[in-house]
Amino acid sequence: DAGVTQSPTHLIKTRGQQVTLRCSPKSGHDTVSWYQQALGQGPQFIFQYYEEEERQRGNFPDRFSGHQFPNYSSELNVNALLLGDSALYLCASSFSGQGASNQPQHFGDGTRLSIL
């Protein structure tokens, strides 16, 4: 039973470029959340996708966008990259069915994005 998988594991980009990060949720999960984690900080919520729609969004600019596919996998796109976008990007999957509020989110290993 595969857990949450993310690709790529590491990525180096320059300012102004665009990046796409990918996530496959844990089997049986239908909801994907994306987080940005700076060094020494807790994860910051970017947005959450359910039924191919953005269900919730954190305090991130429109440069951050996403998508969820029919197989529940998801992409995070960041345009016009800034130096401050350098961080670990974590994908977490969960189940949104009945009784789901107490179900933990399961995290992938993350993509470490470095902006030069």
Next chain:
Amino acid sequence: GQNIDQPTEMTATEGAIVQINCTYQTSGFNGLFWYQQHAGEAPTFLSYNVLDGLEEKGRFSSFLSRSKGYSYLLLKELQMTDSASYLCAVMDSNYQLIWGAGTKLIIKP
């Protein structure tokens, strides 16, 4: 605003007990989660509390007081591999997880 407070760093001795505190102020409450995160790795789920009281899971226990907006994670019989960051996260009324900055736990022999 929403806020989760945890100590930045704690030090404990191998074999001892340590308690990591978390206080929160959120828009609604639908449960509190504790996660462990080793350096360079993804967070892994430790415990969930939604009702007041103590939940025990082996060497780890988690306590919740909703009236006080307070939780703690108790780690017993500390091992060197318990050196990690411990993250407190609260699920708010929109079922969104609000995260603390984490407590870095250093275990000394």
